[in-house]
Amino acid sequence: MRPDRGVPRALWIPAGLALALVVLPVAGLLARADWARLPELLTSAAALNALRLSLVTAALSTVACVLLGTPLAVVLARSAGRGVRVLRAVVLLPLVLPPVVGGLALLFLLGRNGFLGYLLDVVAGVRVPFTTAAVVIAQTFVAMPFLVVSLEGALRGSGDRFERVAATLGARPWTVFRRVTVPLLLPALGSGAVLSFARALGEFGATITFAGSLQDVTRTLPLAVYNQAETDVDSAIALALLLVVVAVLVIVVARPRALEGIR
Amino acid sequence: MRRPLAACLAAVLLTTACGGGGERTVTVFAASSLTGVFGALEQRFEADHPGVDVRLNLAGSTRLAQQIREGAPADVFASANAATMADVADAGLVDGEPATFATNELTIAVAPGNPRGISSFADLADRGLTLVTCAPQVPCGAATREVERATGVDLRPDSEEPNVRAVLTKVETGEADAGVVYVTDVRSAGQRVTGVPFAEAREAVNDYPIAVLRNAADTSLARRFRDLVLGAAGQRELAEAGFGAP
Structure with missing residues (x-):
């Protein structure tokens, strides 16, 4: 890392502090890990189950974020008016809400006594809480803003020149969206999806409140870490390391490519 | 718009800096099932000891024990089971012997x-x-x-x-x-x-032990809080909340 000529030296001190704040706690985790027992701790059925469940649910919620969040970002970025400003604030709510409150809110909507949950139960016999679907919903709820914010920023940054030109050349709105907007969005879509995946992977509060905690069904890695920390700190640290490794892999492997855009 | 915000921030900083100055404090780590009872005992203790501030840290017993072993500044520990207290005692962090003050079913x-x-x-x-x-x-x-x-x-x-x-x-x-x-x-x-x-x-049946910790900042004050829990007033509050007698 050579100091770039364009970067003022004064920035390096706070930048270093910021990096230390992120890196040092993780270093502390590494220092406390019981490396001899690590292989045994990580290959336990509970650990592998939690890892698999975490990867599957985080992947599903990322897909849900992309499918639902992309249209939302386009609508927010390309519409004007006061209502849109309010909507934009509402979309950001999951970022501000403590995840446990988010979980409670989901319970009050989709729980047995929630208005939608009650309807689902009576009409279709479907109950959402305590299922893997509930984990995916909780993760999607907390991760969605990351996707919407990255996409909306990119859309506003790029402006709508190309879309207007395409429209004047006779392209219909759907064609403009497909052939112009989406290709322009790909880099932001990539990084937004990575952020959403990372947030979904680390989700804890909303999941435990809304989905509960049961091995194989709803106990994702963060929940398993919390559970293990009650009795066996070594095992909790081992699981936490697993989570760190997965997160780093995702960010390192996917992020640069996502930033350059997949074309 | 900026100035009121800055004033608020300054006020917050000042009050947090001034608050608690000169007061003696007892930090009590208690199992979350004791939330109600220890809240009432906190008020009683503070009323009986002017200038003393009781600080309650309520969480799961095992988590509290971990915090104590990692060096959290606690004066009294009230656990919801004997095994957790034994962990803390085995680490040499308990002053004297833990005493059972309640049971729960x-x-x-x-x-x-x-x-x-x-x-x-x-x-x-x-x-x-x-x-x-x-x-x-x-x-x-x-x-x-x-x-x-x-x-x-x-x-x-x-x-x-x-x-x-x-x-x-x-x-x-x-x-x-x-x-x-x-x-x-x-x-x-x-x-x-x-x-x-x-x-x-x-x-x-779960036994609830309480102990003064060896690194207590003010051992005599910590002992007085423990004695309140073990004494008649504490036992009355506990019985009212549904706890069994030791």
Whole structure:
């Protein structure tokens, strides 16, 4: 890392502090890990189950974020008016809400006594809480803003020149969206999806409140870490390391490519 | 717009800096099931000792024990089970001997009026029932396991919660038909849940030990708080909340 000529030296001190704040706690985790027992701790059925469940649910919620969040970002970025400003604030709510409150809110909507949950139960016999679907919903709820914010920023940054030109050349709105907007969005879509995946992977509060905690069904890695920390700190640290490794892999492997855009 | 904000921030900084100055404090780490009782005892202690501030840190016993072992500044530790206290004592962090000040038993929490007609521990094995328990890693879950072993009833919970309050919440919100919690939890929930006692709860009675910690900042004050819990006033509060006598 050579100091770039364009970067003022004064920035390096706070930048270093910021990096230390992120890196040092993780270093502390590494220092406390019981490396001899690590292989045994990580290959336990509970650990592998939690890892698999975490990867599957985080992947599903990322897909849900992309499918639902992309249209939302386009609508927010390309519409004007006061209502849109309010909507934009509402979309950001999951970022501000403590995840446990988010979980409670989901319970009050989709729980047995929630208005939608009650309807689902009576009409279709479907109950959402305590299922893997509930984990995916909780993760999607907390991760969605990351996707919407990255996409909306990119859309506003790029402006709508190309879309207007395409429209004047006779392209219909759907064609403009497909052939112009989406290709322009790909880099932001990539990084937004990575952020959403990372947030979904680390989700804890909303999941435990809304989905509960049961091995194989709803106990994702963060929940398993919390559970293990009650009795066996070594095992909790081992699981936490697993989570760190997965997160780093995702960010390192996917992020640069996502930033350059997949074309 | 900027200036009022800055003024507020400055005011917050000042008050936090000034607050607590010159006061003596007792920091009490207590199991979350003691929230109500210790809140009342805190007020009584502060009324009896002017200028003393009691600080309560309420959480799961095992988590508190971990914090104490990692060097958290605690003066008194009240645990919801003996094993957790033993961990802290084995680490050489307890001043003198821990004393048992209360006991607690499991009970079944159900929706008000018991609409599913649950009358025994064995009824919980019904697969059509949405059941939540504590995870076996925490004291209430360990106690539930003990009752399962003693009765030969095999429970299949829909969720194993990280603490007993979470179990209670799931029953209070109606998400779960039944949850295995402590007698005191049902008492504190008032009208929101009904308790179904069962005889086999005797198989897993939890002892609550309290101890002054060796690194206490003010040992004599810490001892006085412990004595309040062990004394008549403390015992009255505990009995009112549904705890058993030691």
